[in-house]
Amino acid sequence: MEMNQPIGQTPLDGRPDGLVGRPVDRIDGRLKVTGLAPYAYETQALRNPAYGFIVEARIARGGIRSIDTAAARLAPGVIHVMTHENVPAQGERREQVWPQLQGTEIRFFGQPVAFVVAETFEQARAAAALVAVQYDAQPPKASLKDALGEAYKPKPAQTDPDSQAGDFEGAFGAAPVQLDVTYTTPPQVHAQMEPHATIAAWDGDKVVLQTANQMLNRGQKSLAGLLGLPPENVRLVSRYIGGGFGSKLQVQPEGVLAVLAAKAIGRPVKVAMTRQQEFHCASHRTGTIQRVRLGADRDGRLSALAHESWSDATPGDQFFETSANVTRSLYAAPHRLTRHRIANLNVPVTSAMRAPGEAVGQLAFECAMDELAEQLGIDPIELRVRNEPAEDPEKKVPFTVRQLVPCMREGARLFGWDKRGDAGSRREGRFMLGMGMSAAARLNPLMPSAARVRLGPDGYLTVRMAMTDIGTGTYTILAQIAGEMMGLPVERIRVEIGDTAYPMAAGSGGSFGAGSAGSALYVACDNLRQALLKAGDLRPDDAVFADGAVRAGNRTVTLAELAGRDGMEAAGEIKPGSLKERYSHYSFGAHFAEVAVDADTGEVRLRRMLGVFTGGRILNAKTARSQAIGGMIFGVGAALMEDGVLDPRYGSFVNRDLAEYHVPAHADVPEIEAVFLPERDDKANPLKSKGLGELGICGAGAALANAVYNATCVRVRDYPLTLDKLLPGLEEREGRVQRRS
Amino acid sequence: MAAGAASFGWPGHPSAAPAPDDPAPQMLPLRLTVNGRGHDLRLDSRTTLLDALREHIGLTGTKKGCDHGQCGACTVLVEGRRINSCLTLAAMHEGDAVTTVEGLAKGEALHPIQAAFIAHDGFQCGYCTPGQICSAVGMLAEARAGWPSHVTADIAGTAALSDAEIRERMSGNLCRCSAYPNIVAAIRDAAGSDL
Numbered sequence: 001m002e003m004n005q006p007i008g009q010t011p012l013d014g015r016p017d018g019l020v021g022r023p024v025d026r027i028d029g030r031l032k033v034t035g036l037a038p039y040a041y042e043t044q045a046l047r048n049p050a051y052g053f054i055v056e057a058r059i060a061r062g063g064i065r066s067i068d069t070a071a072a073r074l075a076p077g078v079i080h081v082m083t084h085e086n087v088p089a090q091g092e093r094r095e096q097v098w099p100q101l102q103g104t105e106i107r108f109f110g111q112p113v114a115f116v117v118a119e120t121f122e123q124a125r126a127a128a129a130l131v132a133v134q135y136d137a138q139p140p141k142a143s144l145k146d147a148l149g150e151a152y153k154p155k156p157a158q159t160d161p162d163s164q165a166g167d168f169e170g171a172f173g174a175a176p177v178q179l180d181v182t183y184t185t186p187p188q189v190h191a192q193m194e195p196h197a198t199i200a201a202w203d204g205d206k207v208v209l210q211t212a213n214q215m216l217n218r219g220q221k222s223l224a225g226l227l228g229l230p231p232e233n234v235r236l237v238s239r240y241i242g243g244g245f246g247s248k249l250q251v252q253p254e255g256v257l258a259v260l261a262a263k264a265i266g267r268p269v270k271v272a273m274t275r276q277q278e279f280h281c282a283s284h285r286t287g288t289i290q291r292v293r294l295g296a297d298r299d300g301r302l303s304a305l306a307h308e309s310w311s312d313a314t315p316g317d318q319f320f321e322t323s324a325n326v327t328r329s330l331y332a333a334p335h336r337l338t339r340h341r342i343a344n345l346n347v348p349v350t351s352a353m354r355a356p357g358e359a360v361g362q363l364a365f366e367c368a369m370d371e372l373a374e375q376l377g378i379d380p381i382e383l384r385v386r387n388e389p390a391e392d393p394e395k396k397v398p399f400t401v402r403q404l405v406p407c408m409r410e411g412a413r414l415f416g417w418d419k420r421g422d423a424g425s426r427r428e429g430r431f432m433l434g435m436g437m438s439a440a441a442r443l444n445p446l447m448p449s450a451a452r453v454r455l456g457p458d459g460y461l462t463v464r465m466a467m468t469d470i471g472t473g474t475y476t477i478l479a480q481i482a483g484e485m486m487g488l489p490v491e492r493i494r495v496e497i498g499d500t501a502y503p504m505a506a507g508s509g510g511s512f513g514a515g516s517a518g519s520a521l522y523v524a525c526d527n528l529r530q531a532l533l534k535a536g537d538l539r540p541d542d543a544v545f546a547d548g549a550v551r552a553g554n555r556t557v558t559l560a561e562l563a564g565r566d567g568m569e570a571a572g573e574i575k576p577g578s579l580k581e582r583y584s585h586y587s588f589g590a591h592f593a594e595v596a597v598d599a600d601t602g603e604v605r606l607r608r609m610l611g612v613f614t615g616g617r618i619l620n621a622k623t624a625r626s627q628a629i630g631g632m633i634f635g636v637g638a639a640l641m642e643d644g645v646l647d648p649r650y651g652s653f654v655n656r657d658l659a660e661y662h663v664p665a666h667a668d669v670p671e672i673e674a675v676f677l678p679e680r681d682d683k684a685n686p687l688k689s690k691g692l693g694e695l696g697i698c699g700a701g702a703a704l705a706n707a708v709y710n711a712t713c714v715r716v717r718d719y720p721l722t723l724d725k726l727l728p729g730l731e732e733r734e735g736r737v738q739r740r741s
Numbered sequence: 742m743a744a745g746a747a748s749f750g751w752p753g754h755p756s757a758a759p760a761p762d763d764p765a766p767q768m769l770p771l772r773l774t775v776n777g778r779g780h781d782l783r784l785d786s787r788t789t790l791l792d793a794l795r796e797h798i799g800l801t802g803t804k805k806g807c808d809h810g811q812c813g814a815c816t817v818l819v820e821g822r823r824i825n826s827c828l829t830l831a832a833m834h835e836g837d838a839v840t841t842v843e844g845l846a847k848g849e850a851l852h853p854i855q856a857a858f859i860a861h862d863g864f865q866c867g868y869c870t871p872g873q874i875c876s877a878v879g880m881l882a883e884a885r886a887g888w889p890s891h892v893t894a895d896i897a898g899t900a901a902l903s904d905a906e907i908r909e910r911m912s913g914n915l916c917r918c919s920a921y922p923n924i925v926a927a928i929r930d931a932a933g934s935d936l
Contacts, residue, residue: 029859032867033851033874035802035842042801076766121796122766122787188833193814193868193917242804242868243917275807327890471866471918626862633919658811658915666908669921 001523003446004577006682011526011545012617020477020687023622028240028475028491034106037240041197041208041272049199052261053124053269055131056281057106060140060346060651064104064113065135066631071130072116077123081131082115088260094222096250096283096319096351100257105136107315108348109652110280115257117269124522140346140651144287144312147343151310152320154342161320161340163328163394168293171304171335175295179372183292183364183717187644187653188285189278190662191354194242196270196282202259208235211255214506215242216466219251220500226256226630239498241508244470245634246352249509252282255584280655284644285350286311286321288350288360292368295335299374300383302333307365312345319350322357326441326698327365329399329584332389346651352509353674354634355694358442359701363638365700366438371715374423380437380706381408381417381590398467400583400683403614404439406591409676411612412438413651415592421703424733425715433607434711438587438699440613444681444690446580447506449520450573453482453528457567459548459560460492461525464702467497467505467517472693473623474513480620481518481687485525486559487545503571507520511587511691514619516574524572531570532562578682587690589613591632591703597711602723602730604640604708611674611700616690623685624692628674632694637664643720750765769832775835776844784831791815792875793831802842802871806915813914816872816879817841823879825913842871845878854878857927865918873914877928884932902932 012020031037033559038044069081070591083101090099102113112129118124138618186287198211207227210328213219216236241248254271262269268739273281288311295304324338353359370645374382385405391398411417420435427433451465452598463482471473486493496502506516533540538552549558594607611632620623641662645654655661674696682686701719714729715741767786772779773793780798791808794800794817803826806814810828817826818840829930854877857863864870884906889896890911900906907925916924 004861025859029864030851030869032864033842033855033858034846035800035871037867038801039804039868041805042795044799044801099762120785121792122785142798191917193802193812193915195806241866242806245917272805275809275811278817281803297755297923354872414828472865473865476805555842622862625863626918626920629922633921657808657809658807663915664919664921665915666921666925667912669908669919672922 001503001686002575002577003579003685007288007686007688010686012687015484016356017444019480019490021618021621022480024476024620026473026476026623027145027479027495028469029642039237039242040114040199040210040212041241041270043199047268049268049270050117050119050265051121052258052269053116053128054112054257054273054277054281055116055128056110056272056277057113057318059106059135059137060109061141062106062135064106065136066134067114067133068359069114071132072127075123075127075130077119078127079119080117080261082261082264083113088263091228094225095218097222097226097256098253099226100253100260105303108346109650110277110410112253112257112281115261117261117265127357142345142347142646142648144310144343144345145291147345148310151341151343151732154340156322157320159322159325161339164337165394168304168306168337170334172295172306176298177296177376178376179294179368181292181368181371181717183290183367185288185360185363185719186697187287187646188638188642189632189644189661190245190247191658191661192243192245192247195273195275195278196248196252196254196736197268198255198258199268200262201268202262205229206233207254207259208237210237211260212241212248212634213238213251214241214248214468214470214509216468216500217504218507219408225257236500237498238468239466241470244508245354246356246509247282249352253551255728275658279653282349283349285353286313286350288323290323290364292365294368296372298376300378300386302387303333304335305331306334306337307338307361309361310341310343312347312350313342314347314349315344317349318342321360323361325365326358326361328394329392329586330439330441331387333387333392336394347646355442355697358694358698361636362438362699363701366699367705370436370706370709381412384439395584397582397584400585400681401590401679402586403677403679404588404590407588407612407614408439408679411590411592411610414612414675415610417592423710428596430599432599432711433594433596434707434709435592435594436703436706438591438702438706440591440695440699442511442587442691442695443700444585444587444684445510446513446574446576446685447512447516448573448575449505449516450503450571451520451524452503452569452571453524454569455528455563456566457559457560457565459562460494461486461488461492462496463521464496464502465505465517465520466500466502467513469497469532470508472508472513472627473620474508474517476623477514477518477619478521480524481521482680483685485522485529485545488548488559490686499609511694513693515689515691518687518689519574520572522686523574524570527572528568528570530557531568535568536562542704574685585684587613587615587692587695589695591700593703593707595704595707595711597708597726599702599730602726604721606636606668606670607702608670609672611696612670612677613674613695613716614679615676615692616679616684617688618676619687619689624676627692627724628696631694632672632674632698632700633664633669635700636668636704638719639704640723742875767793771832771835773798773831773834773839774837776841786830786832789827790829790831790834791826794826800841800843804868804871810834814869814872816876816914818875818879821882823876833912842874846875854928857931861927861930862920863924863925863927864920869914869916873916873924876914877912881932884910904929
């Protein structure tokens with residue numbers, strides 16, 4: 001199926017008691033709570049794997065003068081030490097998969113310089129410390145701020161780095177009310193709980209990777225290209241994945257190194273990155289500098305808006321954080337400008353992290369909107385309502401469905417927004433209290449996917465696709481979709497995913513997973529329904545698939561009977577079509593946060609938070625809510641604590657572990673709720689659903705930052721909002737208050 | 742340039758050579774009792790309890806998230822008390838009763854905490870989950886024994902297990918999917934049942 005026209009009535013419609021949407025418990029839940037779900041590094045039954053350990057560069061820029069592996073090679077248990085001097089040949093970089101141990105040049109701190117393979121983990125780790133590398137080091141470039149002069153326009157990726165409409169400069173200059181502010185966001189790390197891990201095993205010229213990867217088909221293709229093999233010779237298997245958030249969209253260095261070493265020693269090799277290596281050797285989200293300019297009339301109607309973003313990339317790369325992309329679609333204004341620039345720095349590889357673009361873009365833009373509302377004395381929701389566009393303001397096409405205003409209104413009602421006072425007006429003992437809100441918007445793409453289903457003579461349906469579940473609930477929603485389409489309970493659906501041996505699927509990323517993979521499965525099931533009706537000579541008009549049987553006319557036949565002794569198979573696929581360009585595809589929502597700021601210390605504590613979202617048809621009310629809440633808490637981290645501190649002297653992350661890079665912990669997370677407004681998006685996909693994996697983080701941190709301003713009258717434009725940044729403003733304000741009294 | 746060049750490298754880089762007085766690692770015979778079953782092992786003396794469970798006994802339910810005691814994914818119960826199994830050597834636990842997530846269910850019947858995690862969706866990717874569950878079991882025993890926490894107002898009294906108490910006591914277990922509200926709901930729910 002190609003999405004060229006809106007979807008009409010489907011078998012999923014008009015079934016209020018249907019499986020889809022119900023808060024079904026995760027079907028992989030039992031395996032996960034009993035510890036029996038095997039993640040990549042835990043795959044058993046491989047013959048005698050050896051253990052690998054990565055040796056990282058200790059400089060960020062320069063070259064390897066010499067590398068002495070003698071001591072490491074002689075260490076107990078060591079089988080092999082791989083360096084640039086003996087690494088097997090590799091092709092060029094493919095997508096974000098980089099060839100490893102290429103030559104002597106060092107581009108970033110933590111770049112792998114050697115790979116030690118030994119009989120045990122302890123031996124490999126000890127021997128890795130014996131690899132003696134001499135460097136010719138040069139001073140690294142590690143500060144984005146210092147490199148702005150050499151920033152350039154990157155190559156267009158999925159979108160053009162620049163956009164404009166009308167005459168921004170002229171309209172901004174003429175606007176009666178102007179705002180010109182610059183926000184900065186620090187490098188952030190995915191910090192998924194399962195480190196990158198791979199077990200690579202060769203059989204002749206074919207290799208299988210048990211690996212932690214979100215997009216298996218892409219990984220297969222890129223890795224095959226790198227190795228000079230046809231894609232069918234490379235198989236990626238990821239049955240269970242301990243979180244990704246973008247860090248596992250590509251095969252990371254540990255995967256490439258394991259494959260090369262396993263080939264060299266003729267034996268499977270397993271390797272996991274250490275948590276410290278995750279910060280340098282795996283990718284992270286770049287820091288950004290973002291300038292937002294808003295020009296409006298005194299009623300808050302925007303005449304001009306501009307959003308410019310600078311980010312950094314490792315040498316040789318042009319990946320850029322698309323911070324301003326969402327700004328192109330969010331608010332009306334006749335005169336507009338967005339611009340992305342990058343500077344190449346000696347920093348570890350940057351990549352997509354949960355809601356690339358929107359997550360940090362809305363940290364800046366949604367706060368700028370709050371600043372404008374404050375300046376005008378208009379309620380922040382009202383300001384947004386006044387700038388609600390009739391169509392996508394830059395693409396000039398309608399939105400599929402856009403319920404931003406209902407989300408804000410419903411959120412205001414549920415949260416008690418009317419209790420929000422003027423900035424700096426609410427106090428409770430030593431705590432200053434404040435409320436803030438933000439809009440949320442996230443692109444809703446559809447990606448090609450395929451699925452195969454097989455109904456066995458036992459009446460069980462097997463679903464196969466190279467889809468992944470990174471915690472999103474894919475296993476469960478696929479079982480629900482197939483179950484409802486075929487009239488089977490989830491207990492009679494076997495979901496087999498996470499293997500490139502199965503039909504190609506979108507994978508998990510960019511909020512496209514459920515909609516894309518789920519739609520392919522929907523089509524496959526629809527095809528199977530037709531085949532079964534034909535086999536049973538049943539009239540399709542009034543056929544109902546329910547309770548393991550088909551009722552048509554006055555006949556009822558069980559699926560097992562229709563499947564016959566050999567069972568029956570069907571395939572299905574989904575592709576984006578012309579609707580992709582004819583409409584603007586976004587999920588929307590609104591965040592509300594209440595914070596307490598300690599007047600003495602400047603410490604910010606979140607008190608409560610609410611997100612109201614629209615995601616088209618919700619496929620599982622339980623897992624959808626979990627995902628939205630998880631995204632919101634990711635936003636809490638971005639607003640209040642997450643800060644990858646780059647040491648400009650060495651280009652290394654100072655706080656490269658989970659004790660020093662702070663992510664939200666239990667004690668940071670109070671009452672948080674997420675609700676969904678009813679919606680169907682008939683232009684998105686046949687499920688009429690939208691992606692939810694990233695919507696929760698979009699704007700979440702801005703709602704907190706706006707609440708902090710409402711509590712304190714202090715605007716911090718440098719994330720995260722730690723107490724050291726708030727204190728000067730608090731002291732100044734305290735001084736002013738004292739002087740006045 | 743060589744002398745100057747060195748200053749761009751990271752100071753404090755661990756010396757390539759082991760310190761002269763480091764004893765050589767030894768292979769130790771060891772009997773570990775895990776989930777009531779004895780395992781006779783011969784382990785490198787550097788092997789952590791975590792790696793012994795995962796790599797030598799084949800119980801991979803206990804997870805390695807940071808290997809430095811910072812994330813809690815490796816939490817197991819030793820003699821009923823929760824510990825980070827990455828921060829302790831296997832050789833220190835001869836004779837101890839170790840319980841891992843695989844040892845909590847009674848046959849087909851899940852431990853109430855496990856069942857509550859499913860019902861309340863107290864996880865997404867599932868990688869921190871065994872640690873959260875073992876930690877919750879250990880934590881509830883501590884609370885029942887009257888141990889106070891950082892948020893306990895009266896440390897001489899018996900703290901009711903409020904949400905704030907659960908959050909504080911569970912803060913050693915990170916969950917990047919951020920299932921925290923659901924984990925708290927699951928523990929609150931299960932705490933009331935007969936553990």
